[in-house]
Amino acid sequence: MEFEINAVGREKSGSNYARKFRREGFIPGVVYGHGERSRPILVPVKDLNRLLRHLKHDVVLVKLNVDSTWKRRCILKSVQVDPLTDQPSHVDFQILKKEPITIKVPVVLKGEAVGVKSGGILDHHLRELTIKVLPDRIPEHIEVDISQLGLGEALHIEDLPDRGFEYLDPPDAPVVSIIIPKKLEVVEVAPVAEEVVEEKEPKEEKEEKEETKS
Structure with missing residues (x-):
């Protein structure tokens, strides 16, 4: 523009x-x-x-x-x-001029992350990225596809595709991530069935009952 x-x-x-x-x-x-x-x-x-x-x-x-x-x-x-x-x-x-310049470019997220569909929370860390680029190749914005991003996953600078310019932010800086809500972290534990223990009769009482029967 x-x-x-x-x-x-x-x-x-x-x-x-x-x-x-x-x-x-x-x-x-x-x-x-x-x-x-x-x-x-x-x-x-x-x-x-x-x-x-x-x-x-x-x-x-x-x-x-x-x-x-x-x-x-x-x-x-x-x-x-x-x-x-x-x-x-x-x-x-x-x-x-016809030489690279350093400029900040807005980030636009594309798609709906599968992690969000599963109940996760979208966290957009970097809304602008600093790049080094030739003037005639300056993008209006940087589009980031998040449609395949799952629960607990993140996209970092180093994960972004090459677009003909240099990213100047740290490669391991997260651009966007999907946070797992605490309610999804709780794992339901099935109740343990009580073990029925048959109480054994004392040996002497058992022998007396057998003699009585005979």
């Missing part, structure tokens, strides 16, 4: 100017990378909010146009948020 954002170059900086920019509907930011000088910019709030909504689910490439003359393909590298308003206060864009 690729978004186009028409930004404006800026020369002034500082908290007073930043507040003024936000009142006018812009968020201050900077675009940098690969030997090019950092370029201060202003990004329309509506465009940034639209971009952030999609970033919750997928990686989004950005076609950034500055003053309609300077154009670059980028990714949104970071967003600073105002702790009082919980709104974006500054954004950083990284320019993409």
